[in-house]
Amino acid sequence: MSQVDLPRIEAAITEILVAVGEDPGREGLKDTPARVARAYEEAFRGLHEDPAELLETTFDIGHEELVLVRDVPFYSMCEHHLVPFFGRAHIGYIPAEGRVTGLSKLARLVEIYAKRPQVQEVLTTQVVDALVEHLDPTGAIVVVEAEHLCMSMRGVSKPGAKTITSAVRGQLRDAATRSEAMSLILHSSQ
Numbered sequence: 001m002s003q004v005d006l007p008r009i010e011a012a013i014t015e016i017l018v019a020v021g022e023d024p025g026r027e028g029l030k031d032t033p034a035r036v037a038r039a040y041e042e043a044f045r046g047l048h049e050d051p052a053e054l055l056e057t058t059f060d061i062g063h064e065e066l067v068l069v070r071d072v073p074f075y076s077m078c079e080h081h082l083v084p085f086f087g088r089a090h091i092g093y094i095p096a097e098g099r100v101t102g103l104s105k106l107a108r109l110v111e112i113y114a115k116r117p118q119v120q121e122v123l124t125t126q127v128v129d130a131l132v133e134h135l136d137p138t139g140a141i142v143v144v145e146a147e148h149l150c151m152s153m154r155g156v157s158k159p160g161a162k163t164i165t166s167a168v169r170g171q172l173r174d175a176a177t178r179s180e181a182m183s184l185i186l187h188s189s190q
């Protein structure tokens, strides 16, 4: 069973359509509330996913240097306007005692926090703090670059403006290590 109250979303969307002056009974809109409910279920599914479970399995390969997965695309929903913000996340960490997680898990971790009503700064720190809490790495870094549709399609109307946020923990706060990670990340943006 879905953990999301789909009928409640459907009723709310019907109300919104009426409120903006539309006819929710017309042909093109009759399935829209149900479609939007399913789309919201997908857009907010991270609320029901557990990062502890995701990062439960680690394996020891004796690697104690930086591991960085860059250019992980994501789509999230701005919690102020409920419109998308989207871009790329870069996730790096220095494994403690050689214990690493699967590379895909780093991208899945971004998904867990992106698929929620969100602000970019919080997305960035939640991902880095989950790495620290569940992998206990020597260091961790997360950089997020995104375009916010609430700034592009409405309001200030500045399409193309990019917001960049970063969060660093542990040894990656040291200038040399941080600069190595940042140069690998920036290289990807060329």
Ligand SMILES: Nc1nc2c(ncn2[C@@H]2O[C@H](COP(=O)(O)OP(=O)(O)OP(=O)(O)O)[C@@H](O)[C@H]2O)c(=O)[nH]1
Residues within 6 Å of the ligand: 078, 079, 080, 118, 119, 120, 121, 148, 150, 151, 154, 155, 156
């Ligand atoms: N810091 C931060 N701000 C965000 C994010 N997403 C949207 N915002 C901002 O949230 C603010 C909300 O401002 P309000 O004045 O309450 O809302 P508003 O009248 O719709 O503001 P405008 O977007 O300027 O029209 C706006 O400045 C948005 O640009 C985010 O991820 N981080």
Ligand SMILES: [Zn+2]
Residues within 6 Å of the ligand: 078, 079, 080, 081, 082, 083, 148, 150, 151
């Ligand atoms: Zn917004």
